[in-house]
Amino acid sequence: MSEPEVEAAKVVAEPLAGEEIEDEKVGFDIDDLPLQHILLFLPWIQSELPKERMLKLYDDLFEMTDEQADEIIDSMAIKDGDEHVKDIFTAYHKLFRSDLKIARRISKWFIEKSGNPMAKRMLFNDINPGAFKVYKKEFLGNPQKPDIVPKLAANLPIIEIADNLKKHVTDQKYKEIAQDAKEKYQKNSLAAMWYARCEFLINFITIKPNTRKPENWFYEFIMACSHCPRTRAYAFYIDKEYQRRIEEYQIKLSAESAAPAQFTADLVSDEGPKDPRPQSEFGKKPSHVTGESSLSNYCLYKYQEELAGQAKDGKNCIICAPTGSGKTLVAVDIIADHLRKKRALKQVGRAVLFVPTIPLVEQQSNYINEKIGTEYYITKMSGDERTKSSHERLVDIMAGDIIVMTPQIFINMLLSPLKSQKIYLSDFTLMVFDECHHCNESHPYNVVMDNVRNAEIRPQIVGLTASTGSGKSKGGKINPEDTLNHIIALCARLLAVTISSVKIKQNVEDLLSRISQPVDDFIAVPSPPQDKFAHEIALISDFIERDMEEDLKVLQTVILSLSNDQIKLPKEEDPTRQGGSIYLPNGSSKTSVAYYSKMAWIKSEVGKHFKDMKDRRLYVKKCLDLLDMLYFALKYNELFPAELAMNYLESRLDQFADEDLYVGRESNCVLSPEKLASLRELFDNVRAQVNDTKEFMEGSESKPILTKLIEILQAESETSRIIIFVDMRKVGSDLSKYLNKRSEIINKFGHEKVGYIASTNQASSRWGQTQADQQMMLQKFKDGSINVLVATSVAEEGLDVAACNLVLKYNSVGAEKSLIQRKGRARAKGSKAILLALEEKTMRREFENVRKEVLMNICIQALQVMSEHELTRRIKEKFDEMKTIAVENKRREQDLKRSRTTIYELCCKECSQVFCRSDEIFSLNNNEYICCNRDCWYNTKIKRRTALKERGQTVTIQCGEWLCHCGQKRGNVIKYGGTYLPATASASFNIKVINGTEEHITKSWDWLKQYKFNVSPITTKELHEMAASLFNYNQDMYKEAEENGNIAALEALREDKKPYRKNYNLKD
Known part of the structure; x- marks a missing residue:
């Protein structure tokens, strides 16, 4: 890009520096027109200028040099139509780009002296304010792309864009613009095409549509570009993230039209159906589903x-078999047999296969389709169906014979109070839980x-x-009775009356001949006893710890813990080291789990007491943030050359500075000038010391575990596949x-x-992966395009990562279930599973897992x-025990409620505004506390959360922050x-006895429940009461919550990659 072009881009981008400007002026000043905007009107400007030699008379007015005027005059001299247009286009672009002042003077003359109707439109005075802001931001405000408008004006395929608009957009105004541009474009001359493109863009930007908001023209434009390969390139050029933005726009449109006209009519009745609703009520099956038997498509081994x-035989059971034994095919056979029996009895049958992760939805539904897809209609649901309405998702589920889905979607629809999205347990005759060992207290399976x-x-x-697990043993010792109880409890939670595994001798032999049994190997590769680089980094941690000691001691006076x-x-x-361990100058004093746990505990305790000594508390938290960086740099250094650890540490320190973290802003707390100066001084010292450690990096490049x-x-x-x-x-x-990059591997x-x-x-994380990338990488591993696959825990469970002959655990140890799942990835004959461990205790943990695996298998055989x-008796006893505990907890809760009359x-x-009473608070999943008062929305608003934290397995969706009219955060709006x-x-409210004095609260919900008032679990009754409350109070807030919630769900499911963000953490 030339220097004048860069300057021109800066001129265009200046108004958009930082945040968007509120209440800015609509339209351009005649003396300050942006270059790209001038070029958009160039066809009409050049047509109004004096021709050839007459232009010389305007030299003084436009302040052009003779050379500049001659170039324009020469371009006019060419008489051939298309060549004439090319030369005019090139000459004016060259002139205007080289001298923006001339471009503005000529534009001013055009606006003031020309009678052309386009002259009156050039200042954009009549454009919608929102549309104008979008134009400046999306087309004119990108200094990296200062030529979006001229490129579109010169090349945009109008015919395809117009056809896309007419086909996909329902608003009549857009259709009219498309038809007009298409007719003008088809005159088959470069001049006509140039005029048509520019007029189309002007009309599009300034459109006043019938059913769409004017400011959404940009989304409609990139959406029109996205429908065919030729035009898709323009959407990509304008914004590489165009697919993501289109998805979010579609969510916005869906939210605007999603609010039902009348909630009351859509609320379900208390009585649900007793029998499964037939598939025929929800639409026809696809033509490929013929209903013909698919028995010939697969064959089971005897085991x-x-x-x-x-x-x-119709029993509830847990099927426990090794990874690679074909449990999914067994499930297919069970499902098909169940549905065939239902069909023979002329009864409705519907099966659901639950899987714990989204990738497994795709994998398992494809597998089942391959086996019995012509006999039964298989549908899937993972939450990725974001463009579908709730009712469409209901139809997708209910029309199917077999549904593969994640449990979160099922729960949301099961608990929904709305008919348009409600499913019932009675709709399903068979439930299959893949990886059912997840069915514990907190998992959606449970x-x-x-x-x-x-x-x-x-x-x-x-x-x-493949693994029921062994549970938690008392005192940390492996105990067969505890393991038996754990397995029986799993059976009780799943209502299983038996465990099915291979017992018949011939079948056991057949099973063992068909699956690999990897040999477990443990290799200790300790860190070097001396590591000067790591030692110096650890000394920096000592320096920070000493710095915050005084503040911690003062905080001890108010934080007794x-x-x-x-x-x-x-x-x-x-x-000397605590415990008398041997002193090793290699940073190991700062890399233990105990060290990090202690740091995390201190941070948690300091964070709980936000009322007292905010200044010191915040200072200590910032010190702990620095210690956190150093800890993970040291952990990284154990596994990699020091250079990579240093790169990580410097990036974290850059983040600490660039994002203004060390300034110390946190909610309503700002560090005092003295503390702020201290923290800046500490940070500068740490950074200088880190820089000094670079001289020791060379001696710490070789790592025994990596070698x-x-x-x-x-x-x-x-x-090999590894x-x-x-x-x-x-x-x-x-x-x-x-x-x-290593030559040995190459x-x-x-x-x-x-x-x-x-x-x-x-x-949303720098090191996460889209589903498309994941599937592509798995396919490469399957077909041999890659030999080695480095994986996090995502590849442990269920995913078919093909047969491999070696599993390596790079200082990575989980529970015994992880051991079994990871070994199961090695399916080739003669395969191995090797643990490379830095510490002896890591090896002990893995050996403990092996013992637990053996014990689990013994216990299953014993059962x-x-x-x-x-x-059956033992399982029933456990079930009755669990039921008794639940009943007793409920009784205690009721007794407590009766005893607490306040x-x-x-x-x-x-601001002290009362918004709820204690008897209107209900708990959801023991971690959310819901205000079930339909009037609680009064005088509040919803704020989009800019950074939604990944919450793992959850049955709620975060839809934004719930704010009081005064700006105080009350909590979050969730969708359940x-x-x-x-x-x-x-932390957001105080409490007071009715007509009493206000009591300041600094405690947790657990404390409130124990000492102040009872909180009951939420029921469908409260959900019914709250279902219409937000919509009835404010439809705009309802739509905002709908949009925010859909975007929050999209962030976890997105297929296209997000741009790199600096706000990351090394922790997985």
Whole structure:
């Protein structure tokens, strides 16, 4: 880009520096027109200028040099139509780009002296304010692309764009613009095309549509460009993130039209159907579903028939078999058998297969379709169906014979109070839980089963797992009775009456012959006893700890939990070390789990007491942020050359400075000038010390664990398939890049033969991965395009990552379930599973997992040799025990409620407005506290949360912050079961007895429940009452919540990549 072009771009972009300007003037000043805008009107400007030699008379007016005037005159002299247009276009672009002042003077003359109708439009005085702001931001405000408008004016394929608009847009005004441009464009001359493109863009930007908002013209434009390959390139040029923006716009449109006209009419009745609603009520099946038997499409081995036997007899059971044994095919056979029996009895049958992750929805639905897709209609639902309405999603589920879905979607629709999205347990006759060991207290699987256990009409339940787990043993010791109880409790939660595994001798032999049994190997590769680089980094931690000691001691006077022992962190420079361990100058004093846990505990305790000594509390938290960076840099240094650890640390320090974190702004607390100066001084000292450690990096480049890893990879054959498990996404990303650069790996496998796979629900993170990227990487591993796959835990469970002959765990150890799942990825004969461990205790943890695996298998065998009567009795006893505990908890809750007669009012901490009573608060999943007062929305607003934290497995959607009219945050607006609910934060309010004095609250919800008032779990009654409350109070707020919630869901499911953000954390 030339220097004048850069300057012109700056002129265009200046008004958009920083945040968008509120209440800015609409239209341009005649003396300050942006270059791109002038070029948009160039066809009419040049047509009005004096011709050829007459232009010389205007030299003084336009202040052109003779040379500039001659170039314009020469371009006019060419008589051939198309060549004439090309020369005029080139000459004026050259002139205007080289001298913006001349361009503005000529434009001013055109506006003031010309009678051309386009002259009156050039200042954009009549444009919608929102549309004008979007024009300046999206087309004129990008200094990296100062030529969006002229490129579109010169090249935009009008015919295709017009056809796309007429086909896909319903607003008549857009159709009229499209038709007009198409007619003018088809005159088949360059001049006509040039005029048509520019007029089309002007009309599009200034449109006043019938049914769309004028400021949405940009989204309509890139959407029109996105429908065919030729025009899609223009959408990509304008914004590489065009797909993401279109998705968000579609969500916005959906939210604007989503609010039902009358909630009351759509509310479900108390009585649900007793029998499954037939598929025929929800539409026709696709033509490929013929209903003909698909028995010939698959065949079970004898051991698989044994596994399926109890479930095919109609029993609730857990099928436990090794990874790679074909449990999914067993599930297919069970489902098909169940539906065939229902069909033979002329009864409605519908099966649902629950999977814990989104990638598994696609994988399992494809697999089932392949086997029985012509006999039964298979549908899927993961939350990725964001362009569909709630009713369309309901139809997709209810029209299917077999539905593959994540449990969160099922729960939301099951609990919905709206007919348009309501499903019932009675609609399903069979539920299959893939990876059913997840069915514990907090997982959505157990939320589903909670509803099933409390239902009168229950479907058949089948669980699939390679590992039931061994549970938590008392005192940390491995105890067979505890493991038995854990497995029986899992059965009770799933209402299983038995466990099905392979017992018949011949079948066991057949199973063992068909699956690999990887040999477990443990290799200790300790860090070097001396590491000067790590030692110096750890000394910087000592420096920070000493700096915050005084503040911690003062805080001890108000935070009683901070005892001397609890705030004392181990020092790198202390040769005695706590516990008398041997002193190693290699940074290991700062890399233990105990060290990090202690840091996290201190930060948590300091954070709880926000009222007292805010200044000191905030200072300590910032010091702990710095310690956190150093801790992860040291952990990184254990696994990689020091240079990579330094790169990580410097990027975190840059973030600390660039994002103004060390200035110390936090909610309503700002550091005092003295503390702010202290923190800046500390930060500058830390940065200087970190810079000084660079001289020691060279001596810390070689890492024994990395050397051993490469040595093991080199020993494999060129056709080997290897999975390397790591704990952190960034480690996985960097390890794959590092190995691809190593000559030993290139010589063994070839170039770019190491891939990387991470979770798809971290798309907003730098090291997350989209589902498309994940599937592509898995396919490359399957077909041999890559030999080595570095993976986080996403590849442990369920995903078919093909047969591989070596699993390496790069200082990565989970629970025994992880051990079993990871070993299961190695499916080739003679495969191995190797743990490379930095510390002996890491090896002990893995060895403990092996013992737990053995114990689990022994316990499963013990349960199977029990008589059916005895096993059923023990499971029933556990179920009754769980039921008794639930009943007792409910009784205690009711007793507590009766004993507490005081009712409190909850009032805003800032303005004291009362918004709820204590008897109107209900708990949701024991972690959200909902204000169930339909009038609580009064005088409040919803604010979009700019950074939604990934919450993992959850049944609620965050829809923004709930703010009081005074600006104080009350909590969050969440969506649960299709209903928008106000979740209240304990830190946001004070309480008072009705007509009493206000009491300041600094405690948690647990404290409030224990000492102040009772909180009952939310029921469908409260959901019904709150269902219409937000919509009835303010439809605009309802639409905003709908849009925010859909975007929040989209962020976790997005297929296209998001731009790199600096706000990251090394922690997975």
